[in-house]
Amino acid sequence: MTMTPRSWMVPAASAVAGLVAGLFIGNFRGDGAAAPQGAAAPARVQAAPVDPDQRGVSIEEVRRVVREELAAHDRHAASPGQASTAQPPEPKSATQETATSRANEVLVAALGRRQWTDGDAAALRSQFYQMTGDDQSEVLRQFSQAVNEGRLTVETDQVPF
């Protein structure tokens, strides 16, 4: 069978038209399967429509959270050592204030004599358990520091308070 030039041009043109049509349809599917590799794919992803109600977190919400975190960080940096959520200490009762004052007087007097006697231990003991925990710690810390530095000689055989 012989084909004239005119007869083979018709199926060739049909094939080219089908190929072009296939590429055109593939570009509109949006899955990138028929898309050429390169810069065209990211551009199409960015342009993909997003339903604002289904994103979960909006850009404005993210900005608000970042602003709040930065503000909290600035507050913390302005007052090192203090947590922004720390509760203020409870005010001491008059009994606690008096006990701490007397305990400090006992310690100061002993430091002046450089001696910690049975009488000092008894005097501190009578006040100690009326003091707040923080004040107990501070009195014992000062006592310990003075003993360890040799500024206070413990002369009692019993526990020091």
Place this chain on the structure above:
Amino acid sequence: MKPISGFSRACIAAFGALALVSAASAGSKFTGDGHVKINRNADGTGLAIAYLGMVYNGDGTKEYLGCQKSGKDQVFCHARTESEDRVTCTASSSYLALSVASISPDSRLIFTFNAKGVCTGISVQHSSEYEDKQ
């Protein structure tokens, strides 16, 4: 005085040998004196160490070492040597309070302190090598 018979001599020898074997197979024992020792550093830090059972059973009359804790996790440790050197420290720490709670009569106890009189560590060790309080 009645002379010791040959049979009695044999029994005494056997008993002695048995005692020696028992002592030799009773396990390793700590051979130090276990006394309270205090080390001070130039920067004000230091430590105290003792074997509680050995101190109690020993011939010392002045030395002691101990720690106590209150219900608010307040810890106080103090030690005195036979030469009457003393150190003490205190801390508010649930972590150190747990260590104090684990002290037993036959512990090897060590506490360390900083220059401000704050306890910085408490080590409580138990071992079959340490003797119990008698």
